[in-house]
Amino acid sequence: MNVPTSLTDNPMRCATARKVTPAYEQIKRYVVDRIADGTWKPGEAIPSETELVKEFGVARMTVSRALRELSAEHVLRRIQGAGTFVASRDVESTVLEVRNIADEIASRGHRHSARVLALEVASNEQAMAALNLCDGYAFHSRIVHYEDNEAIQYEDRYVNPHVFPRYIEQDFTLETPNHYMMRLAPVQRAEFRIYAQKPDADIRRHLSMNIGEPCLLMWRRTWVGSEVATAVKLWHPASRFHLAGKVSG
Known part of the structure; x- marks a missing residue:
């Protein structure tokens, strides 16, 4: 099965929509950009x-309308009589938890390291x-993540420069x-x-896998405001990785 690179609307419809961006959408993007570049920090007005x-x-x-939609x-x-504030991480984490592989590795008492193949x-x-x-x-970035020097994840990621304009300047080994x-x-x-x-052969080589060994592959897209922020493929050797979770009723 091929992994989809897009679950988007028709590209022609997308191009048409870009010609005239409603004013409230422009304001939403402005606010999201200021949060993304660190101008406005969580908790600040x-x-x-x-x-x-x-x-x-x-x-x-x-x-x-723009502020109301961003609040939703x-x-x-928004606090009546006080103003509008950047949402705190506590509020955001109740909406969706996208776990950081370095934290997962640390929780097992092991050491995380990374090798950047492309940025x-x-x-x-x-x-x-x-x-x-x-x-x-x-x-675009390609990174191999290691747990105690053993490769456990190959990350192939696209990032929206409107949302994270300084992404390409970062040191993702740190x-x-x-x-x-x-x-x-x-x-x-x-x-x-x-x-x-x-x-493929390149991913298999970077993950030190045997020929014919399967991967557990996760494809994920996330949104910040109305913008698709990132789309990523995460390849994991099936023999060294499993997914686990729990649901509370």
């Missing part, structure tokens, strides 16, 4: 509706479709992409697929 109305030259109801998406928290700009059709982008470019992105911006929504699939 953002400019008031009056200030945003003056800055964008739009009606108050337009600004109000758990990007912002680059990409403008191919696969990258653009995965992130719902109709023009411009994406960031901090995982997951930790970097979760630290900067909240995740509101995710979709994923899990497959049993044989890796």
Whole structure:
């Protein structure tokens, strides 16, 4: 089974929608960008509706809609009489937990390390479709993660530069992409697929796998606000990795 690179709408419809972006969507992107680049940090107040109305030259109801939708998406928290604040990580983590592999390894009492194979700009059709982008470019990284010097995950990731403009400047041997992105911006929504699939020769080599050995492959996309923030394929040697979880009733 082939892993989908996109679960998006028709690309022509996407291109048409990009021609005229509603004002409230422009304001939403502005707010998300300021959170992503660290200008506005969790718990801090953002400019008031009056200030945003003056800055964008739009009606108050337009600004109000943008902030209301971002609050519903758990990007912002509005307190009557006090203002609008960037949502805290405590609020965000109740919406979705996307675990950091370094934390998982540490919880087992082992040491995490990483080798960066590629950190680059990409403008191919696969990258653009995965992130719902109709023009411009994406960031692309390929990283092998190790648990006590044994390779357990091959990460192949596309990242939206509108959401994480400094992604390509990071040293991902010191901090995982997951930790970097979760630290900067909240995740509101995710979709994923899990497959049993044989890796190609390059992935098999980096994971030190035998020919014919299958991988557990997770494909995942996450959103920040209304933007697809990242799309990633995570390859795990089936003999060295398993998924586990629990559901409370």
